[in-house]
Amino acid sequence: MKKYTDSGKKDTRSGFGAGLTELGKTNPDVVALCADLTGSLKMDDFKANHPERFFQVGIAEANMMGIAAGMTIGGKIPFTGTFANFSTGRVYDQIRQSIAYSDKNVKICASHAGVTLGEDGATHQILEDIGLMKMLPGMTVINTCDYNQTKAATLAIAEHHGPVYLRFGRPKVANFTSEDQNFEIGKAVTLQQGNDVTIVATGHLVWEALQAAETLNDSGISAEVINIHTIKPLDDKAIIGSVKKTGCVVTAEEHNFLGGLGESVARVLAEQHPTPQEFVATQDTFGESGTPEQLMDKYGLNAEAIIKAVHKVIGRK
Amino acid sequence: MKKYTDSGKKDTRSGFGAGLTELGKTNPDVVALCADLTGSLKMDDFKANHPERFFQVGIAEANMMGIAAGMTIGGKIPFTGTFANFSTGRVYDQIRQSIAYSDKNVKICASHAGVTLGEDGATHQILEDIGLMKMLPGMTVINTCDYNQTKAATLAIAEHHGPVYLRFGRPKVANFTSEDQNFEIGKAVTLQQGNDVTIVATGHLVWEALQAAETLNDSGISAEVINIHTIKPLDDKAIIGSVKKTGCVVTAEEHNFLGGLGESVARVLAEQHPTPQEFVATQDTFGESGTPEQLMDKYGLNAEAIIKAVHKVIGRK
């Protein structure tokens, strides 16, 4: 078993902030837009270093998406920043028409996704954004797992031409991927090799999946863990390849089990290799206030829930 | 084989209009709101008969959803009417917070769904609305197949307490379900019994599925056809029951294959009974201008496409 160590808890949004700071220095075409959440999105550095390339749009997310689309005309690469709910559901039609259908090179960067946003509660905790964005033709959808990966992804999406949705979060979580990683859009990362079950996890659930795999290993179950940071385009091959070996799969995401990663995997399997699958995800409920840990626990989004799902799905082989 | 006959092509939106007209007479609590598309939504009769219960909100769909939510306070049952795109993607966050999370008794009635909207093209042809609405906790999602069923559904949702998304379309299509049907929310309707394959179809694809089943029957393939008018709550039992018998399934919907009915069915099967499945749906592209028939053909949304999928999926058993 590979050993992964937490180099010190950090929030993924700070990984975004660090990536944006770096892009500010290295790529003069990068511009940043924010809808009155500069601090929450960790965009202060970029703002301070490049005031002329930072655009405060106030509390007007629809306008922000339109402006970002327009800014690409003439060669800018706009990064928009607000909470995940206001980055997607609030502005779906604007993204659809002015960005996705118009094929504009806009990077939609979304913090505070999922229940781990915590105390603000359900109105802010979107659990549908992966589904929303994955349905848009031409959109790339990424959900990173830790600080280092979020920073690497931020740098990578600037190089990729086309609309991107980059999803990250608020709480401090384990930082375990390598600092100097090369982020390959659309390429799944197999973190653990295993034979008994495949765990396909994204975002904050990847670390939980690794913890689960360790515990499972102790009880003699060998779990393959795939970090599926890119939900669209989905790395079908990696998933199918693994599932053919293990014969069952658990998907894990901080998202409603309807419409998200889990259903994408179910579809790929139904088309290519029908397989028992369990879904670690929220069960079609809104979230609520609480600490991130309490909510992960209550809504079944942690290593324990993954372990339970693994036992169940292995029993179904 | 049961025989279904088209009693004369009619548009589903006119079924909605007829239902609303009837509700106007029978239910004094029903109010209707429209965002500058009264004629397209066939709301003129209601407007003429009950001007005091008809609210023209102009081109402001977000405001319409909020007003509808507020109107429920004091006992009204608001029916909102606009195109499917502007009923969902345009106002996702408003529906999410003010209607779904607030559990308001609003009926979101959406016409011109899918590519069969025709010549207006992709900006108007939403192929993601089923996915958008199914991800909202508490939302009931219905996609009716013909005039009679749309009328029956319109009457039924007025009796159901809670938010409902009712999806229908623009073109004239076969009207083949019975005029005096009782619409049961959440209850799949098996239109044809069969043993070789299950076809789970919704909306305009139901008639196509029936045509496909006839052709298949001639070539010795016995297809079970399920009209899954309610996508949420999904009638898992009916689907699983049929698939256990047939061993394979084709889903058919006028929607992106990502996020819609097909993925919901794949998820149910992955959890309960992994089964080969093929997806008759648009393949993650935007639509375009054209006649409804041309588009159904180009985007693989007709009997022919279903037949092809059936052959393929039977080969995978």
Added chain:
Amino acid sequence: MPFVPLSECLIFGTEKTTLMPDLSYLEDLIVQVRRDILRQVHKVNSGHPGGSLGCTEFFVALYQVIMDRKDSFEMDGKGEDLFFLSNGHISPVFYSVLARSGYFPIEELNTFRLIDSRLQGHPTTHEGLPGIRVASGSLGQGISVAIGAAQTKKLNNDDHLIYALCGDGELQEGQNWEAIMYAAANEIDNLIVTVDRNGQQIDGPTDKVLPMGNLKAKFEAFGWTVIELDNGNDLKAVIEGLNTAKSETGKGKPVCVLMTTIMGNGVDFMMHTHDWHGKAPNDEQLEIGLAQNPETLGDY
């Protein structure tokens, strides 16, 4: 249900003159509500004290003097005035005033933002908390909802009023202007929308983040009656302003009260800055804040 029954109140700025409300009691209540706000957000180290403190006088005036409310809560709210909070983040003041107006036990303020609580970070109907008729938190939606409720009142021949509060930064959301345009066009004249004009939003003063120009001119250009309430932290002024607004209802136009407030009012180090928009005081800061607002009606 108000502690100071309406019938005993002097209705300022209108012809009806009744008894003087017990202002000293209400001033005590205001101080107590400030304590409740500080203690709620301190306990969970999250929530929004700044806007809450700035709107304390408004909530006290509204629930204790202005609104004609029923004793028990019913979602349908027939035969009474209703209030909608659009800027849901100032839930601490809303919860405190609701509790202290009898909607739910005051001790329940102890559960603010805790898991399994009815007192969610932003107000919601989802947990069945009496006093809340719609969820808010995602900004910009409340005026639309209030308009809908106002139109239902008209349909029901219920001549009670609808009140709503929104933030000034919140008015940057376009949905508000849809609603503002609609309300004028449809003569929604049983509606009073108050704007918490504290000049602050998350990233700084509104004038720096996205200058909104002359709000009065904007509302007037959109066909509303506008009342400027220049001291939104003076209880008497708030009562007078809201009564003036009331007297402007029923005249074919929706009514807007531009209420100037001081963000963080009543806690000196929180005042006049956006810094405390969404930040809780630490232990020491709490002590200072509470000392500036000594217990009056009893802590929960």
Added chain:
Amino acid sequence: MPFVPLSECLIFGTEKTTLMPDLSYLEDLIVQVRRDILRQVHKVNSGHPGGSLGCTEFFVALYQVIMDRKDSFEMDGKGEDLFFLSNGHISPVFYSVLARSGYFPIEELNTFRLIDSRLQGHPTTHEGLPGIRVASGSLGQGISVAIGAAQTKKLNNDDHLIYALCGDGELQEGQNWEAIMYAAANEIDNLIVTVDRNGQQIDGPTDKVLPMGNLKAKFEAFGWTVIELDNGNDLKAVIEGLNTAKSETGKGKPVCVLMTTIMGNGVDFMMHTHDWHGKAPNDEQLEIGLAQNPETLGDY
């Protein structure tokens, strides 16, 4: 690329005086564009003639006289003026004027709204049609996009202008007011937004559907310079109005042209009504419409 090169034009309303544009040629072009509109929508029995006809003079003025355009189309549009159509449904006039300004073969108008065409029902970049820089059709998004393009021009030290057109009914969408507020706050003064004030929308006259009150007062309250162009169907007046607008750019404020037009202009039975917003003429009606606009520059 304009048929009438800018250098030969009299720039009305500014100090620069050059030659007189060939108005008689442009009047011929206007009639020809009207024919193109009618023939496009008639052929596929769908599309939006009303708004298109009302804006014919505007498009001809913009593309033939006003804009400083390059000969070839590049998405980035550096070093030239750019135009964004927010009310995408009036694509027939846009396509006709684009084609007749050299962006694509005029015969391609034959493919309007047909399957596999670059001339989609609403303009799109998706099929690579030269002249289109963003999709529109879902209303209310174009001003935001135009602002973004205007800000990029400033970043690029490109002192060309951004033009946009939107419908009057379209202004009921809140996103416009977000954009209008933002543009003033950020002194986007290289932007000219024209409003097609035809007083009509789908369900009827704007004043009946959702009265929008005084649009000039609204834009002014939102901090824009407003120019009223009272006869938007008089070519000279349109050129003058747009030149006045141009002369108001660079002064720290965005510029709005409230252009009064007649929906369906130039085809008598289509005029002054919303009936032809989105309806095509039948064979007979087409004949009448074409007879009122005899061929000038050659049908496609």
